[in-house]
Amino acid sequence: MLEIKNLYVRIKDKEIIKGVDLTIKAGELHALMGRNGSGKSTLAHVITGKDGYEIEGDILFNGESILDKTPEERALDGIFMSFQYPVVIPGVNNMYFLKAALNARRKNKGEAELDAMDFLTLIKAKIKQVEMDESYLSRAVNDGFSGGEKKRNEILQLLTLEPIFAILDETDSGLDIDAMKVIANGINEYRNGDRAILAITHYQRLLDYMKPDMVHVMIDGQIVKTGDIELVYELEAKGYSWLEN
Amino acid sequence: MSEVIEKAIEQDYKYGFVTDVEQDTLPPGLNEDVIRTISAIKKEPEFMLKWRLKSYRQWLKMGEPTWAKVDYNEIDYQAISYYSAPKKNELKSLDEVDPEILETYKKLGIPLEEQKMLAGVAVDAVFDSVSVATTFKKELEKHGVIFCPFSEAVQNHPELIKKYLGSVVPHTDNYFAALNSAVFTDGSFVYIPKGVRCPMELSTYFRINAANTGQFERTLIIADEGSYVSYLEGCTAPKRDENQLHAAVVELIAHKDATIKYSTVQNWYPGDPKTGKGGIYNFVTKRGTCLEENSKISWTQVETGSAITWKYPSCILKGDNSVGEFYSVALTNNFQQADTGTKMVHIGKNTKSTIISKGISAGKGRQTYRGGVKIMKNADNARNYSQCDSMLIGDQCKAYTFPYIDVRNSSAQMEHEASTSSIGEDQIYYCNQRGISTEDAISLIVNGFCKEVFKELPMEFAVEAQKLMEVSLEGSVG
Numbered sequence: 001m002l003e004i005k006n007l008y009v010r011i012k013d014k015e016i017i018k019g020v021d022l023t024i025k026a027g028e029l030h031a032l033m034g035r036n037g038s039g040k041s042t043l044a045h046v047i048t049g050k051d052g053y054e055i056e057g058d059i060l061f062n063g064e065s066i067l068d069k070t071p072e073e074r075a076l077d078g079i080f081m082s083f084q085y086p087v088v089i090p091g092v093n094n095m096y097f098l099k100a101a102l103n104a105r106r107k108n109k110g111e112a113e114l115d116a117m118d119f120l121t122l123i124k125a126k127i128k129q130v131e132m133d134e135s136y137l138s139r140a141v142n143d144g145f146s147g148g149e150k151k152r153n154e155i156l157q158l159l160t161l162e163p164i165f166a167i168l169d170e171t172d173s174g175l176d177i178d179a180m181k182v183i184a185n186g187i188n189e190y191r192n193g194d195r196a197i198l199a200i201t202h203y204q205r206l207l208d209y210m211k212p213d214m215v216h217v218m219i220d221g222q223i224v225k226t227g228d229i230e231l232v233y234e235l236e237a238k239g240y241s242w243l244e245n
Numbered sequence: 246m247s248e249v250i251e252k253a254i255e256q257d258y259k260y261g262f263v264t265d266v267e268q269d270t271l272p273p274g275l276n277e278d279v280i281r282t283i284s285a286i287k288k289e290p291e292f293m294l295k296w297r298l299k300s301y302r303q304w305l306k307m308g309e310p311t312w313a314k315v316d317y318n319e320i321d322y323q324a325i326s327y328y329s330a331p332k333k334n335e336l337k338s339l340d341e342v343d344p345e346i347l348e349t350y351k352k353l354g355i356p357l358e359e360q361k362m363l364a365g366v367a368v369d370a371v372f373d374s375v376s377v378a379t380t381f382k383k384e385l386e387k388h389g390v391i392f393c394p395f396s397e398a399v400q401n402h403p404e405l406i407k408k409y410l411g412s413v414v415p416h417t418d419n420y421f422a423a424l425n426s427a428v429f430t431d432g433s434f435v436y437i438p439k440g441v442r443c444p445m446e447l448s449t450y451f452r453i454n455a456a457n458t459g460q461f462e463r464t465l466i467i468a469d470e471g472s473y474v475s476y477l478e479g480c481t482a483p484k485r486d487e488n489q490l491h492a493a494v495v496e497l498i499a500h501k502d503a504t505i506k507y508s509t510v511q512n513w514y515p516g517d518p519k520t521g522k523g524g525i526y527n528f529v530t531k532r533g534t535c536l537e538e539n540s541k542i543s544w545t546q547v548e549t550g551s552a553i554t555w556k557y558p559s560c561i562l563k564g565d566n567s568v569g570e571f572y573s574v575a576l577t578n579n580f581q582q583a584d585t586g587t588k589m590v591h592i593g594k595n596t597k598s599t600i601i602s603k604g605i606s607a608g609k610g611r612q613t614y615r616g617g618v619k620i621m622k623n624a625d626n627a628r629n630y631s632q633c634d635s636m637l638i639g640d641q642c643k644a645y646t647f648p649y650i651d652v653r654n655s656s657a658q659m660e661h662e663a664s665t666s667s668i669g670e671d672q673i674y675y676c677n678q679r680g681i682s683t684e685d686a687i688s689l690i691v692n693g694f695c696k697e698v699f700k701e702l703p704m705e706f707a708v709e710a711q712k713l714m715e716v717s718l719e720g721s722v723g
Contacts, residue, residue, distance in 0.1 A: 048678055051670070071677035080678070087675035090666060091693030100689060101679035108680070140693070157679065 007057035018221035027193040034218035076108040078164030082154040089141040147174040155186040172206035184209035271328040300416035300426030313584035391436040398434035413496040421492040429463035437472035448477040462493040468503035475506040497533030499540035513550035521580025524552025531558035535567030543570040549717040559588035562596035569598040577610030586616040591627040600631040606642035613645040620657040637667040
């Protein structure tokens with residue numbers, strides 16, 4: 001589904017990603033771990049098309065290069081990112097925002113846009129899955145939300161928009177144990193054989209719930225080690241330094 | 246230009262001069278003879294001419310206000326033509342209107358015929374300086390409502406004009422109001438009799454057409470005891486190069502238990518988006534008096550057009566328990582400048598005012614909120630709530646807020662809230678990542694920012710206002 005080929009990324013003169021190759025197939029969940037500043041979030045931003053990077057190499061989505069596409073084109077293609085720091089949009093109703101996003105996607109797929117009533121029925125079912133109160137729908141997007149509420153709201157968007165490929169950028173950071181469980185359940189709800197996930201995380205706990213197919217460790221802009229869930233336990237015990245040369 | 250006018254100008258007119266000119270456009274320039282000619286063309290009674298001349302002499306003694314935070318080249322008042330009209334006037338139905346004029350309206354999206362059919366909106370269309378079509382008049386007459394061109398009211402209801410004209414905005418009020426009082430050509434007049442709820446929204450579309458013609462509208466709305474009226478005003482203007490001065494005066498008078506709701510959507514030509522050249526100077530004086538107890542005046546404005554806006558729709562809360570409201574969205578994009586806000590003067594007891602102002606600046610736009618809340622000595626238990634929010638789009642625009650508060654009665658309750666926000670790249674990226682295009686994202690955010698004001702607009706205007714914001718913000722972000 002996603003193929004990253006010999007990727008180099010620079011911001012201004014600083015090289016952040018230094019030759020990454022990664023292939024993620026439909027149905028798979030890949031975990032990406034590594035210290036702060038190792039290039040994980042940059043990789044996520046480059047996949048979603050955020051502005052401001054110099055890029056060499058290629059990223060293919062379903063066999064097609066997406067590097068020339070805008071962020072919204074990639075989103076409409078089915079790439080989703082749960083933001084590490086979800087953005088606050090004052091004045092814009094959360095439900096209205098979700099409806100605009102879903103209808104943009106439906107329109108792009110040639111499907112009929114949902115009207116307010118149909119959308120309400122849909123969203124009421126989805127919000128139960130992330131155990132959020134319905135009152136969050138009528139509040140402004142992420143405005144005054146706690147850290148955990150923002151992350152739940154990201155997962156609510158994931159479940160509503162049903163993308164093909166989801167990047168979870170530290171979605172588990174700052175969550176208490178109960179919230180972590182809710183988020184993990186939401187993500188597992190989303191998973192199926194046609195969809196894939198790249199989960200960026202620092203912690204073993206979320207991965208315990210989600211059982212990744214592969215675990216990658218990124219150090220200084222390169223993937224230095226790839227393994228299975230055992231690698232997570234090893235990192236938990238030993239830290240990252242043993243992987244540095 | 247018609248020879249008749251040329252000849253008329255050359256002569257030294259006597260006081261009270263009357264003529265039957267078939268006018269079109271007066272040559273540029275302003276002096277007492279021009280004022281006499283305008284008055285003569287309009288076949289005005291003598292009191293009107295006297296008032297105009299008094300205003301003109303006052304104007305000569307005054308200077309242009311300089312306190313507003315706007316910059317523009319000096320206006321040459323002698324280079325402006327003070328009267329222009331379509332050749333045919335006094336039409337009885339739309340069929341008599343010049344098809345070309347109707348066509349222009351259609352291009353502007355103001356199809357009169359459709360307007361007529363649309364749910365209960367009477368349209369008094371002002372094309373340049375003379376009203377050419379008045380609709381729904383009969384229905385209004387049935388309720389005793391007077392809704393007519395100002396010049397017609399001068400002919401048919403001189404007693405009302407004498408009583409109310411200048412009673413809220415005196416001819417001495419300010420430079421532009423004095424000028425307007427001297428040279429105003431037409432506008433709307435509304436009188437709602439006692440106990441009548443106006444059966445439809447009243448709507449007037451103003452437009453500036455002929456080149457180099459300053460437009461000086463005069464609007465007077467009187468709501469008698471226990472009456473209600475909602476008046477809508479919408480404006481568009483075609484592209485042009487010269488700056489055009491528009492100095493209108495609007496006066497509202499609400500008697501006991503009466504309510505006046507005045508809504509404006511203003512979208513005049515803002516000037517060339519790349520150079521700032523051209524565009525309308527919108528120097529307007531709008532004020533309402535809540536004359537007696539339990540009266541209410543509510544201003545709602547959506548200002549997206551004009552090169553320069555200088556406008557402070559205000560309320561004088563004289564009557565006890567009277568209410569003043571001001572809801573405003575102002576947008577300055579590219580090279581537009583706006584200095585706008587309101588003044589609430591609390592005189593009566595238990596008077597209440599609300600100010601919600603939303604300013605949006607984009608491009609190199611510059612915007613100032615200027616508000617004054619004054620609680621007079623005898624205004625016991627007065628209350629004011631003010632909220633001024635500014636939104637910045639991009640890093641080259643500017644926003645200023647000047648809230649003045651003057652409280653002379655210790656029982657007053659004052660609340661003031663203000664905020665400044667910006668549409669950041671991170672918000673756009675977040676929306677993009679959810680599949681929402683940049684333009685849709687901006688309109689989503691801006692409309693979210695403005696919704697408290699938009700909900701005060703009549704339904705059809707609210708939709709128009711949202712579209713207007715989208716169009717006005719095109720290309721404002723990367």
